[in-house]
Amino acid sequence: MGLDKTQIVNAAIEQIDQRGLAAFSMRELARTLGVSPAVIYWHVGGRQEDLFAEVSAVITAALTDEIEPEQSWQDRLRSVFRRYRYLVHQHPKVAPLLGAQMKSNGVANLVWVETVLAALAEAGFEGESLRDAFNVLIGGLSGFVTMELAPPPDDADGWQQTFADRVANIDADSFPHTHAVLPLISNRIFVLRWQNGADVSYDSSFEMLLDIIIDGLTLRSQQQGVSRR
Amino acid sequence: MGLDKTQIVNAAIEQIDQRGLAAFSMRELARTLGVSPAVIYWHVGGRQEDLFAEVSAVITAALTDEIEPEQSWQDRLRSVFRRYRYLVHQHPKVAPLLGAQMKSNGVANLVWVETVLAALAEAGFEGESLRDAFNVLIGGLSGFVTMELAPPPDDADGWQQTFADRVANIDADSFPHTHAVLPLISNRIFVLRWQNGADVSYDSSFEMLLDIIIDGLTLRSQQQGVSRR
């Protein structure tokens, strides 16, 4: 009876979702579970890192659901990364954890890795070019997907003013060799990043990057003239 | 007399370079400086985050040196991101800090942002397409560049064995619907990621991603048929 690992991991996810990763603590988790901190260590391993790994695994578990094998390799890759983006979107505060997971040697979801590798192998990549293609997808897309998007500041106008001040003071500051006065930033084009809210622009940019990378891989797989078998 | 901000920030960089970001602490930094912790707060601001921002700013300060305006916008983008990758490469342990910086609303180096925006504007992007192109570069490349590359494990054979075990046990574990037995991973193709050491494969993959993204942007800027002025 009593607590089990699943409950602990779910509680951790809920806590991170609500209060953010920075505010997470083992002791606080134990507190909300009404239990001694030692219980968490007993169930989940001797390191906070172990708990985080479980969290990553749970969230990325559904990554390869709904992948249909009869799709082209391009569409399968599209599906799997869109789904990735969707899952992260449901737990945005956990995103940095998934990013860290991805960048380290430990990959939570081996089936997902296999799915990506299989698509690339079908495209004709092999050996070092397979490694590069894999790294391009992981590095480019996962990096983007696991970004914790900062929402537009509450006081958008005030922030914009602060930003404008920073730009105005930049010459005197430390960049004497700047040609002009940063005209593009000054014209507030940069603020477009938050136009219509972060999510809209994020989705649109994500689709653009997805297209660019998959197009690029398609081109390169054909240039190699590799067996499609 | 005494300490100044520059010394503190440099000491912080040195400490992170040597012991890693996880091991960094304000108190330890004060200890190696032979000084009370409060001194750091007095010089650098009330938050650890402020110190990290300074660190990011110092490391990315040289980002736009050696950019020659007569280059094509593509080559300028190539230069600026290769330089970014080079700077991060010199302080790999600081990389997560730069990544976090990039993903938040605060961007350390405004001149760098302006340089990227200027190149994209010259390419013909404007309005929302400029925003997307900017996000594609930032999200795709910076995400890749600021990855803290995990080096090959010390005991590569042992790690490989552990990995193979994980793969072998995966069906019984939790993925009953897996078609085969993860043949690609099993064939150790995945381990290619570390073949010849992380750096070599990393550079090669980085160049591939850089080419793919800049080619993709070139294509899209032409398709729009925008004014080149």
Add this chain to the structure above:
DNA sequence: CTACTTAATAGAACACCGTTCAATTAATCA
């Protein structure tokens, strides 16, 4: 049902951490 073994939990303790604050020394300027 009882003895024994194993699974879970509690609580205190250790060694840190970031940050603040009043008091104090060092430097500067009138």
Add this chain to the structure above:
DNA sequence: TGATTAATTGAACGGTGTTCTATTAAGTAG
């Protein structure tokens, strides 16, 4: 010189991750 400001100290507050020993609950064999 004296007064003001710049730097620095040391102690303190309220946390943190993790470990350890002791204790209770659950399950199992006789």
